[in-house]
């Protein structure tokens with residue numbers, strides 16, 4: 001189990017460039033299975049989850065050619081479908097959430113898709129019904145082995161249809177889109193997720209020859225085609241990393257520039273941090289955060305208390321609520337953080353309370369944070385990272401705290417943040433990795 005040692009209380013300064021987006025690249029990597037032709041992908045982050053998925057593609061027989069640290073070429077012209085039924089896949093497929101999106105492309109192109117219950121954060125129930133209901137709607141036969149938690153779908157040729165998703169699942173929409181592009185006839189998907197990463201996937205599929213319209217909306221129309229070809233694709237910057245660095249700058253009262261953020265794809269993110277009183281300036285495609293000794297949480301027009309909650313895109317992403325919560329502990333004012341989607345993501349506040357933060361966990365979904373306006377520093381402590389976003393939030397808390405903190409189980413953070421120690425050291429953070 002790897003550990004970080006963090007000496008808090010130091011201001012940071014400089015520039016930080018976001019990595020390619022983890023949750024986009026997991027979709028894009030699965031899409032390489034839809035064509036026997038070459039696909040080149042740039043801006044691939046070097047993180048645990050992504051490397052695991054690339055390794056599964058290699059085990060499936062996809063030719064993987066690393067062109068540079070962040071660019072790869074893939075060619076799925078000799079796919080070994082039997083690997084999907086192997087004991088090795090039953091183990092490897094479990095290791096990340098993104099592996100679920102192998103099912104749609106495999107089903108569409110090879111007539112079968114199997115997957116063990118995928119991994120990812122333990123942040124509450126993470127059901128897969130939307131995915132499999134979508135495949136069943138397209139004519140696939142579904143089976144589920146309860147003992148092994150092993151899912152399977154099979155179909156000779158998928159048949160386009162109209163469907164209304166029971167929820168706007170991100171990976172569910174990506175999976176169904178990747179199945180429908182090679183189906184016979186036209187599919188409409190209503191209540192589709194529509195975040196920028198899904199738009200990126202749909203645009204890439206269209207460049208490969210797919211016929212998807214409605215991209216960016218919650219109604220997608222997909223005219224099935226016989227085959228798809230190769231393309232080049234560049235992954236967007238990771239908006240969750242960008243939000244994490246905004247939170248880190250505010251909490252440590254630092255001046256920071258976040259480079260090349262793709263402003264037009266950040267949705268509510270700048271607005272939510274501004275509501276917490278954090279100053280952000282758009283400079284070209286960068287975000288400049290000036291040093292601020294104090295940031296004051298806004299109230300609503302009628303004077304009532306601010307609530308920050310998550311919702312499917314174009315709402316605010318659930319993946320940044322843990323960061324909003326930690327930043328609020330040193331704001332001036334009070335905020336209610338309401339995590340509607342996941343029921344186990346707020347339990348890490350116990351650690352913040354140990355560090356001296358004023359937080360009341362109202363129930364598993366809601367926490368009230370009374371900001372301390374930097375009148376008292378958080379106290380350093382020893383903690384364990386329960387999930388990726390709680391992990392980065394605890395790291396931000398440790399960077400602002402008085403004294404030296406120890407954070408265990410940082411593999412959770414490494415899952416989604418590339419070279420984090422080196423990148424934070426470069427802006428002046430006192431952090432080192434120990435017990436690797």
Ligand SMILES: CC(=O)N[C@H]1[C@@H](OP(=O)(O)OP(=O)(O)OC[C@H]2O[C@@H](n3ccc(=O)[nH]c3=O)[C@H](O)[C@@H]2O)O[C@H](CO)[C@@H](O)[C@@H]1O
Pocket residue numbers: 023024026097098125126127167168169170171172312317318319340341342
């Ligand atoms: C690999 C990947 O891309 N992971 C992301 C993806 O996970 P993932 O695709 O697994 O998440 P889903 O979009 O399926 O749903 C997440 C949770 O929100 C609930 N839900 C979803 C839609 C909805 O309209 N109402 C609702 O309550 C679901 O029941 C589930 O509990 O999207 C999540 C939601 O943005 C993010 O937290 C994850 O980081």
Ligand SMILES: C=C(OP(=O)(O)O)C(=O)O
Pocket residue numbers: 022023096097098119120121319388389416
């Ligand atoms: C929950 C997340 O990831 P995953 O879906 O891979 O568990 C996340 O990125 O915050």
